[in-house]
Amino acid sequence: MAKWLDMPPVWLLGCLVLAWGQATYYPAGLSFGGAWSEFAGGLLVGGGVVLMALALSEFRRHRTTVIPHETPERLIQTGIFSRTRNPIYLGDALVLAGLILWWDAVLALPLVPIFVWVIEKRFIEPEEDRMRRKFRMDFARYCEKTRRWI
Template identity: 65%
Template sequence: MSSSSLPLTKWIDMPPVWLAGFIAIAWAQARYWPVGLSLASPLTDLLAGLLIGGGVLLMLLAFAEFRRQRTTVIPHRTPERLIQSGIFTRTRNPIYLGDAMILAGAVLLVDAVPSLVLVPLFVWLIERRFIVPEENRLRRSFHADFARYERKVRRWL
């Protein structure tokens, strides 16, 4: 296996797969176990659209920085550069923040009110499964530069 390839289990264990799974759970809850709770309104639909659109925008801005800096976006790899420009001046994790926003928007869009608890659960899981290990790799690779960046820019907002 070449160093540029990842085992199938690592490709499956990616944030977009987790996001899709959480959205599927919210959809199933709304479809099969609606429990009579609803936030459905034009305002809720607008908020859902803003959250999803904002999440996608954050991700696009982050991907543009990864491309500009010519470093990896894949969570299980160590990046060649520490990105501290663009959207990364506002949040250390714009892609994960975008994922959480998309999940919240999707939950509102399908009117899965009880599934709103999935949003903090998703954030906790992403933090433990991806962010903490990534930050540990960045600490080992970029030492003082990462320490300064970590003090200057918050993990989420």
């Protein structure tokens, strides 16, 4: 059970609950400035969802696992993975930033770099260690040509 609680969507949900709570119960009279923040927030959320969908379609096409604590059967370097090694995590961060803007949760903005740090330390670094052991030089070459985030 604890293994399933320590998953990126749970961390994202926790940050979203904190951001929504801040916007709803403690706005502190602060604002990003109106309609532009809703528009920008919508663009970020939409972009994040598109990134996640593109990544999930690549996982499905290559028939490998999307579960962070498992080692994938294949190294995906095509599609969105040719641009970023972590499109789902990048999409999560965009969704978080976008909803913070949409909800006008100014004080929750620091949650974005905190979320990125947690994801990097809890998930990305261990995943990359497993992939380095399994795919060796292929993964090293992939890391040289494709950035971790953007």
